[in-house]
Amino acid sequence: MPVRPTVPLGRRLYLGAEFLTLHGGGPLLILFVRRAGLLFGLLWIAALLAFLSLRHQKSEVQDFSGEVRRISLRFAVLAPLIILLTWWVWPDVFLSLPKQRPLFWLLVMVLYPILSVWPQEVLYRAFLFSRYDSLFRLAPVTIGASAVAFGFAHILFLNWIAVGMTLVGGALFASDYSRHRSLTLTCFEHSLYGCLIFTVGLGRFFYTGAAWHS
Numbered sequence: 001m002p003v004r005p006t007v008p009l010g011r012r013l014y015l016g017a018e019f020l021t022l023h024g025g026g027p028l029l030i031l032f033v034r035r036a037g038l039l040f041g042l043l044w045i046a047a048l049l050a051f052l053s054l055r056h057q058k059s060e061v062q063d064f065s066g067e068v069r070r071i072s073l074r075f076a077v078l079a080p081l082i083i084l085l086t087w088w089v090w091p092d093v094f095l096s097l098p099k100q101r102p103l104f105w106l107l108v109m110v111l112y113p114i115l116s117v118w119p120q121e122v123l124y125r126a127f128l129f130s131r132y133d134s135l136f137r138l139a140p141v142t143i144g145a146s147a148v149a150f151g152f153a154h155i156l157f158l159n160w161i162a163v164g165m166t167l168v169g170g171a172l173f174a175s176d177y178s179r180h181r182s183l184t185l186t187c188f189e190h191s192l193y194g195c196l197i198f199t200v201g202l203g204r205f206f207y208t209g210a211a212w213h214s
Contacts, residue, residue, distance in 0.1 A: 007134045015135040022046075023128075023149035031156050034212045039156065040115075047119030050127035057130060061182040071176065071189045079196055086200040093201035108198050113191035121186045124150045124170065125177040139178050146174035154206070162205045169193055 026046075030039050061067060087094045098105040128146050136142040151167030169190070177186045197203060 006137075012135055015132060019132055019135065019145070019149075023152065027153045027155055034208075036208050036212075039208065043119050043123075047122040051122050054122075054126055054130055057126075061180040061185065064182070064185070067176075067180050067182070067185050068188070071185065071192070075189075075192050079192075082193075082196060082202075083200055086202055090201060093204060095199065096201045097203060098199055105199065108203075109195050112194055112198065113187065117187050117190045117194060120150075121173070121183060121190055124153070125173060125186050126183045129174075129177060129181070143171065143174040143178050146177075147171035150174075156208060157206055158212075159205050161202075165197070165202075165205070 026042065030042065097108070124146055128149065129142060132145065133142055136145055147167055147170035150170030150173075151163050154162045154166040157163075173186050173190055176189060180186075197206070
């Protein structure tokens with residue numbers, strides 16, 4: 001297992017404090033203020049700044065079509081399980097969005113990957129791996145940090161299902177990103193599962209309006 005080169009202790013302490021501030025303090029600040037505009041504003045500002053810092057970084061993917069096939073095959077296995085579980089546990093909301101608001105559902109399917117997935121994957125995969133590799137040093141530790149940070153960010157929705165699902169999803173996306181280092185591929189994978197979640201009826205766990213005004 002490759003280990004990243006050792007960096008000075010002072011540098012690691014600085015990066016550690018920065019990581020906790022951004023990925024711990026950021027979500028807590030938004031949760032304290034509870035303004036949807038602040039959430040999306042900070043998400044996009046942070047993502048754009050992070051993306052600019054990565055503009056000279058190139059993807060390390062060697063077999064793009066092979067990676068797409070791998071991601072798609074796994075989704076083909078997991079998607080029916082998610083669908084069946086939702087139908088079994090939450091039959092009252094199963095497919096509620098496409099049934100009750102089909103035009104809005106189509107809008108979500110188009111805009112969600114752009115407005116939500118892309119900035120999240122820039123911050124929690126591309127930037128996190130690039131910026132904090134030297135802090136965590138071991139790939140499994142960086143993967144774990146990415147998953148935990150991603151899950152913790154979803155405390156904003158004030159339910160354990162959102163946190164649990166994104167913790168598992170974050171581990172999956174981070175593990176794959178650690179292998180292929182492609183922002184395009186990780187956005188593709190995230191979009192597949194995210195669009196499925198909103199389609200089957202689990203999107204209600206990822207809605208700040210219900211969480212902050214209940």
